[in-house]
Amino acid sequence: MKPIRVLIAKPGLDGHDRGALIIAQALRDHGMEVIYTGLRQSAVQIARAAVQEDVDVVGLSSLSGAHKSLFPKVVEALAAENASDIPVIGGGVIPPEDIPYLEEKGVTKIFTSGSPTDAIAVYIKQMMNHEIRTAPKKIAHIGIAVESLEMALPFYQDTLGLQLEAVEEVDSEMVRVAFFPIGDTRLELLEPTMEDSPIKKFIDKRGEGIHHIALEVDDISKRLHQYREEGISLIHNEPKQGAHDSQIAFIHPKAASGVMYELCQPKKED
Amino acid sequence: MTDNQSGNEKWKSEVDKIKQRFPERKERFNTSSDLTVQGLYTPDQSRSYEKDLGYPGQFPYTRGIQPTMYRSRYWTMRQYAGFGSAGETNERFRYLLKQGQTGLSVAFDLPTQIGYDSDDPMAEGEVGKVGVAIDTLEDMEVLFDRIPLNEVSTSMTINAPASILLAMYIAVGEKQGVKPEQLTGTIQNDILKEYIARGTYIYPPKPSMRLITDIFAYCQENLPKFNTISISGYHIREAGSTAVQEVAFTIANGIAYVDAAIEAGLEVDQFAPRLAFFFNAHNQFFEEAAKFRAARRIWAKIMKDQYQAENPKSWKMRFHTQTGGSTLTAQQPDNNIVRVTLQALAAVMGGTQSLHTNSRDEALALPTEDSARIALRTQQIIAQESGVADTVDPLGGSYYVEALTDGIENEVNEYLERIKKMGGAVQAVEDGYMQREIHQAAYDAQKRIESNEDIVVGLNDYKLDEEIHPDLLRVDEQLEANQVERTQKVRKSRDQNEADKCLKRLRQAAVENNNVMPHIVDAVKAYATVGEIANVLREEFGEYAGM
Numbered sequence: 054m055k056p057i058r059v060l061i062a063k064p065g066l067d068g069h070d071r072g073a074l075i076i077a078q079a080l081r082d083h084g085m086e087v088i089y090t091g092l093r094q095s096a097v098q099i100a101r102a103a104v105q106e107d108v109d110v111v112g113l114s115s116l117s118g119a120h121k122s123l124f125p126k127v128v129e130a131l132a133a134e135n136a137s138d139i140p141v142i143g144g145g146v147i148p149p150e151d152i153p154y155l156e157e158k159g160v161t162k163i164f165t166s167g168s169p170t171d172a173i174a175v176y177i178k179q180m181m182n183h184e185i186r187t188a189p190k191k192i193a194h195i196g197i198a199v200e201s202l203e204m205a206l207p208f209y210q211d212t213l214g215l216q217l218e219a220v221e222e223v224d225s226e227m228v229r230v231a232f233f234p235i236g237d238t239r240l241e242l243l244e245p246t247m248e249d250s251p252i253k254k255f256i257d258k259r260g261e262g263i264h265h266i267a268l269e270v271d272d273i274s275k276r277l278h279q280y281r282e283e284g285i286s287l288i289h290n291e292p293k294q295g296a297h298d299s300q301i302a303f304i305h306p307k308a309a310s311g312v313m314y315e316l317c318q319p320k321k322e323d
Numbered sequence: 324m325t326d327n328q329s330g331n332e333k334w335k336s337e338v339d340k341i342k343q344r345f346p347e348r349k350e351r352f353n354t355s356s357d358l359t360v361q362g363l364y365t366p367d368q369s370r371s372y373e374k375d376l377g378y379p380g381q382f383p384y385t386r387g388i389q390p391t392m393y394r395s396r397y398w399t400m401r402q403y404a405g406f407g408s409a410g411e412t413n414e415r416f417r418y419l420l421k422q423g424q425t426g427l428s429v430a431f432d433l434p435t436q437i438g439y440d441s442d443d444p445m446a447e448g449e450v451g452k453v454g455v456a457i458d459t460l461e462d463m464e465v466l467f468d469r470i471p472l473n474e475v476s477t478s479m480t481i482n483a484p485a486s487i488l489l490a491m492y493i494a495v496g497e498k499q500g501v502k503p504e505q506l507t508g509t510i511q512n513d514i515l516k517e518y519i520a521r522g523t524y525i526y527p528p529k530p531s532m533r534l535i536t537d538i539f540a541y542c543q544e545n546l547p548k549f550n551t552i553s554i555s556g557y558h559i560r561e562a563g564s565t566a567v568q569e570v571a572f573t574i575a576n577g578i579a580y581v582d583a584a585i586e587a588g589l590e591v592d593q594f595a596p597r598l599a600f601f602f603n604a605h606n607q608f609f610e611e612a613a614k615f616r617a618a619r620r621i622w623a624k625i626m627k628d629q630y631q632a633e634n635p636k637s638w639k640m641r642f643h644t645q646t647g648g649s650t651l652t653a654q655q656p657d658n659n660i661v662r663v664t665l666q667a668l669a670a671v672m673g674g675t676q677s678l679h680t681n682s683r684d685e686a687l688a689l690p691t692e693d694s695a696r697i698a699l700r701t702q703q704i705i706a707q708e709s710g711v712a713d714t715v716d717p718l719g720g721s722y723y724v725e726a727l728t729d730g731i732e733n734e735v736n737e738y739l740e741r742i743k744k745m746g747g748a749v750q751a752v753e754d755g756y757m758q759r760e761i762h763q764a765a766y767d768a769q770k771r772i773e774s775n776e777d778i779v780v781g782l783n784d785y786k787l788d789e790e791i792h793p794d795l796l797r798v799d800e801q802l803e804a805n806q807v808e809r810t811q812k813v814r815k816s817r818d819q820n821e822a823d824k825c826l827k828r829l830r831q832a833a834v835e836n837n838n839v840m841p842h843i844v845d846a847v848k849a850y851a852t853v854g855e856i857a858n859v860l861r862e863e864f865g866e867y868a869g870m
Contacts, residue, residue: 066433066436066445067449067453068517068522071649071765075769078762093445117433117452121448149792150795165653166653166687167654167686170769
């Protein structure tokens with residue numbers, strides 16, 4: 054398994070980095086990869102560094118009393134970079150009564166003065182493991198490759214009596230898709246629109262049939278990152294645009310006994 | 324002699340016997356600097372009293388820089404204070420003076436220390452947090468309102484923009500009718516340790532060193548009683564160094580400043596008497612007391628032997644001490660009062676010239692008024708009730724303390740030799756050498772605590788089930804907005820033409836390598852802001868990017 058990556062950052066003007074440096078080294082000693090930003094980082098700089106360095110967690114340190122203003126700004130800046138899935142933890146000279154406020158503002162955890170470095174490392178490891186084990190929410194759909202929608206539709210509509218919800222063309226995948234809601238999920242019939250569509254290649258090689266199973270998740274970037282780190286074979290390393298403004302990515306069939314799984318994160322309701 | 328030896332041998336064999344039944348608590352006892360601590364110290368005939376110790380007020384000053392030390396006058400009780408607005412800090416200052424404090428020490432907020440005005444985007448969230456926010460001369464006037472500058476000495480913890488705050492102090496004095504030559508106090512002005520340990524640098528090392536020598540030259544002419552620099556080991560120690568590293572890196576920096584001043588054409592005996600030092604008083608009582616004694620002796624030898632200074636004032640290391648902030652625990656904060664007492668006692672045993680005692684709640688926030696008063700009372704009790712100030716260097720001649728003093732001196736000299744070979748302190752800082760050494764020591768100390776090899780009461784042993792949460796000082800959230808408004812009002816009401824002209828002349832002096840100090844004095848009098856002045860120099864000198 055690939056190591057957990059951590060960004061240790063000093064937001065604001067505070068120059069006391071003894072704690073930040075000790076944490077950085079302690080986490081390294083625990084096998085993590087740690088990037089230290091150096092002093093005087095703005096919230097935006099920290100968020101960008103977190104995204105660029107592709108970290109799993111951001112650790113903030115402030116001893117100047119500015120934590121109530123600075124820590125929530127980093128959480129906001131991460132959201133602006135579409136990286137809300139990266140948890141933010143913090144430490145420094147922080148009075149205990151400030152902790153509920155910081156947690157409410159999206160800081161995952163505050164470690165106050167005197168926290169052992171081992172406890173912080175263990176916390177991060179647990180947080181990462183815990184998220185890996187979060188099960189996908191449901192089967193979003195089952196994708197079925199068909200030569201022609203026209204030929205296939207009667208079985209689903211007439212024989213099974215399913216309601217056709219919509220037919221949509223997904224240019225990026227070079228397919229036309231018919232959606233049939235069933236229970237809490239859907240069947241999707243996929244018809245290739247071009248010669249070099251992946252669905253066409255699938256049919257040529259294996260014939261018509263079940264192409265993939267899509268699993269709904271709410272942390273697609275994080276999950277892909279974790280899978281990458283664990284060496285899981287992926288077809289897409291980064292999320293891409295799917296139908297209905299969702300974000301999708303495929304896991305390679307060789308990772309799952311020949312079944313191709315799709316991760317699918319629906320568009321957030323505003 | 325034979326009697327002694329047989330006594331010694333008898334003792335040793337008894338120790339061996341006892342150890343078999345009652346083993347000692349540790350395999351090896353050692354100090355923070357990893358000097359081995361023997362079970363017993365005995366007279367060491369290789370030490371010469373006259374040469375190695377001498378009398379107080381005499382070279383090499385091991386026993387103190389004055390002949391009578393605290394029998395004439397106690398150390399200056401100088402509590403570092405500052406938070407929020409100039410008005411609030413002025414109130415705290417006058418409270419502390421009324422409680423018997425004998426000198427002032429100003430804590431500035433981070434934007435001021437890094438040359439940003441309170442309305443600069445970089446200042447957001449930091450205004451008035453770790454110290455007082457000063458943007459313009461008007462703030463400084465409020466800060467010293469009803470405090471006569473000819474009667475009080477003021478220490479200012481200000482480094483990269485030291486020249487700006489010193490200029491403001493001069494201007495406030497003039498407004499009070501006090502001439503610059505009457506002003507007494509200290510500016511920290513020690514940029515090298517900012518790169519090493521404290522982080523409030525602005526400009527790269529070279530122009531920063533030039534600003535420092537500009538101040539030396541200006542003060543030599545105009546403020547002869549002012550300490551132009553406080554070469555600080557305090558923050559190096561706070562960053563995690565050992566006692567030996569604290570002294571070694573501080574003295575290495577001191578050597579760099581002396582070299583820079585000589586290079587700038589100043590005479591050693593002209594500026595060296597105004598150099599001051601600033602150390603930490605940590606937990607290990609004897610090592611700390613010995614550290615101060617060793618530091619004095621090392622500096623005296625360097626100034627006399629290496630730099631051939633002739634004025635004895637150039638040989639004397641005068642220093643301020645602050646108890647160790649990083650030794651305080653957030654857990655059971657009242658225990659910190661005891662830690663501070665022991666540390667303060669070590670500083671007094673070491674012959675400090677002035678002292679700040681930390682408040683019990685500083686691991687959690689800035690001190691409340693109650694906590695600050697207890698801290699001051701701690702010094703007053705040591706001075707008035709313990710009797711330790713009634714004779715000079717009471718630990719002098721202790722076999723153990725003298726052995727520690729020698730041991731620290733030797734280890735420091737080894738570091739100094741190493742740094743010299745690297746090309747001096749400025750080069751060593753740029754290479755990150757000191758930073759690495761300090762970090763390693765800090766990490767080792769942390770590991771010793773986490774493995775319970777070192778016990779910190781209330782932290783990794785003797786814990787309470789339910790932690791105590793004292794009332795803390797909160798800086799008013801409204802303060803930042805008020806300060807921004809204040810500064811913008813000053814900018815609107817001043818003579819803009821005059822301010823612009825002064826800043827232009829300052830820029831010219833910076834470029835043409837003329838002393839910038841007189842121009843900074845003019846600029847602050849024209850109500851140019853700290854940020855505006857610092858920015859002119861930023862544009863000409865560039866900014867230090869960090870390691």
